[in-house]
């Protein structure tokens with residue numbers, strides 16, 4: 001680990017050598033996140049509380065790994081469009097007057113944050129920006145509503161907060177804090193405080209049509225560096241896509257949304273590991289489009305990175321498939337049909353037959369598909385997008401590619417140790433609501449060291465409150481200031497309600513005049529064999545989804561051979577589809593079913609890429625296959 005001067009200067013020299021400074025006017029970096037490029041990584045003890053302790057130790061001469069991250073201030077700033085949520089301009093807020101409300105609440109720390117505006121909305125709740133009045137830092141607070149409504153959702157949240165505590169790296173979004181809930185046994189909402197990022201890569205790609213080769217390179221570098229760290233922890237992200245990469249104007253990227261991530265333990269049955277896979281289709285590796293293997297490798301994430309990189313280069317998604325069959329068509333249109341040797345390695349017989357029966361297609365030269373792009377970038381892209389997962393490089397290998405010559409430096413590309421099985425022991429058992437609540441509570445205590453000590457000593461902490469009045473500024477509320485005494489006298493319950501109301505208010509006004517669709521969660525449920533779907537869980541929606549899936553498959557199967565999805569007769573490249581789609585399409589769709597028919601719910605549809613996998617249950621496929629047989633008779 002060299003001194004910061006050496007590395008930073010080295011990078012700066014490298015940037016200068018490559019004539020990276022495109023505009024001196026644009027070099028001012030106002031992003032507070034970029035002020036401290038020193039990243040401390042504690043590779044041994046991942047507890048949030050002890051991380052701080054270790055960092056202090058480091059300052060006192062302790063021996064932690066210190067990574068001097070890039071000074072990328074010389075890279076041209078990118079446009080990060082303001083997200084069109086419920087924005088409160090400072091003028092507006094001045095006009096209305098900020099509302100100061102006293103807090104006496106179990107979410108006592110809420111007083112620490114001045115909420116500013118809604119910056120995002122996911123299936124689990126609203127994300128607001130806020131100022132941490134203790135540090136002056138800007139943060140993002142994600143409010144997750146009704147965490148325990150479905151055990152599967154709660155488990156996803158548990159997984160995400162646990163992984164984000166364990167994976168500490170400059171290219172992975174950081175959880176700074178999780179507010180202590182009012183009651184260990186009864187809490188329903190949680191508030192997770194993240195470092196604030198300005199936008200995401202999806203927005204960045206849409207808003208910037210003047211990205212330079214240096215941007216492409218630096219973006220890909222950060223993604224691979226983050227992925228190297230994730231993979232060495234034995235974690236597969238499984239849902240990498242531009243929307244899950246947060247971005248700042250200064251070109252800093254951070255991987256987020258670990259809700260679908262899994263830790264891979266060698267002894268875990270991979271079938272269970274994959275039963276709930278509902279990741280976004282456009283970035284899904286070919287082997288996941290047809291259940292090619294029974295065991296998958298981190299190469300699935302490498303594929304997604306390849307797709308994201310290609311999207312940066314062209315501004316458009318590379319493989320915007322409408323269903324898994326169309327997805328495979330688009331891949332083979334560009335990459336050519338895989339060689340016999342790769343097909344022969346596929347374990348799933350139906351997938352093998354489908355690919356062998358495909359009309360042979362030649363690969364489109366990348367230099368033609370991506371004109372005017374650095375040939376080294378294209379060479380690496382081709383590797384990332386190798387059809388056969390064994391031909392894709394690991395993240396570490398990709399970082400060593402000549403494309404990153406002069407930029408890559410292993411000292412800045414840390415690995416980590418595999419995550420302990422104990423941390424994810426919960427994945428192996430059937431959890432009740434109370435189990436997950438307790439586990440999430442335990443996880444939250446990682447951010448409350450004193451409470452954690454108490455908890456570990458066995459003290460019964462069923463209910464907490466902060467017996468000190470505290471204040472919070474709420475922009476945009478129209479009611480006059482609430483008298484201080486009133487809230488204090490009203491007691492903790494009222495305080496909680498107040499903080500909830502702030503978010504409710506933001507939610508209510510979110511997207512005024514834009515989107516009024518209510519939130520719908522995308523259930524990434526645990527495998528059915530371990531956690532049965534709750535009796536009443538979204539039965540109607542699931543049935544509806546299955547009906548629609550069946551209808552869409554039926555259309556596909558009844559369509560002329562050139563149309564697999566029933567909506568287009570030609571594919572993206574204007575070529576004809578495979579010549580023998582009927583039995584093989586059915587088989588492939590059947591084999592692509594990853595038995596999530598009970599847990600997949602259609603989410604609010606923004607882009608077609610958001611649709612979950614078109615899982616088809618066996619009865620539907622069998623019924624359809626009879627129909628096809630009758631048609632062909």
Ligand SMILES: Nc1ncnc2c1ncn2[C@@H]1O[C@H](COP(=O)(O)OP(=O)(O)OP(=O)(O)O)[C@@H](O)[C@H]1O
Pocket residue numbers: 119120121122123124125127140173194195196197198199200243246256257259522
């Ligand atoms: N730390 C952050 N800084 C800035 N914006 C953020 C941050 N975290 C999340 N967001 C934004 O908030 C939105 C929702 O966040 P997120 O994807 O984490 O929610 P989710 O409920 O898990 O969503 P999904 O339904 O996609 O799984 C996203 O648009 C994201 O860009």
